[in-house]
């Protein structure tokens with residue numbers, strides 16, 4: 034199941050859709066649960082922008098394969114499993130229904146590695162919607178706590194600032210590039226309870 038991952042709707046399409054959406058403020062606003070949080074639209078702390086810019090969900094009244102109710106927000110990413118559901122709602126990701134559904138069967142929402150303790154590992158892999166990436170990634174962690182995904186470099190939601198610039202420059206240097214490449218290859222993450230950013234280079 035490892036290897037190049039292109040999401041069902043494709044990252045290119047997601048990126049193309051950004052230009053028509055209104056500008057959303059800096060990353061700080063991402064880390065408070067949105068006022069619109071509801072049982073149908075649960076908050077995911079490691080992907081706080083999950084409902085914005087078609088990142089992880091699309092509005093849909095299609096029935097969820099797991100709970101049988103209208104999705105309201107249908108997951109548009111991948112579930113890495115032998116028998117992945119065709120239709121999956123945000124509620125069933127957040128409340129752990131999928132873990133009960135799969136039982137002992139291996140599954141996950143991300144093509145990634147996350148070097149965190151069992152509780153965070155479980156939350157990231159089993160109760161956090163997958164973010165669109167071209168390649169398997171190593172999810173950044175600080176002091177055992179995973180970072181939260183913010184945006185890709187060509188998103189209007191991409192924040193500005195010295196800490197962001199440093200994280201992006203560091204990411205390019207880490208892969209041996211002295212001069213930064215195209216912003217579209219950058220995936221940005223932010224520390225949940227602190228000011229740190231980390232960036233990953235994800236070539237298509």
Ligand SMILES: [Zn+2]
Nearest residue numbers: 097100122125
């Ligand atoms: Zn459901």
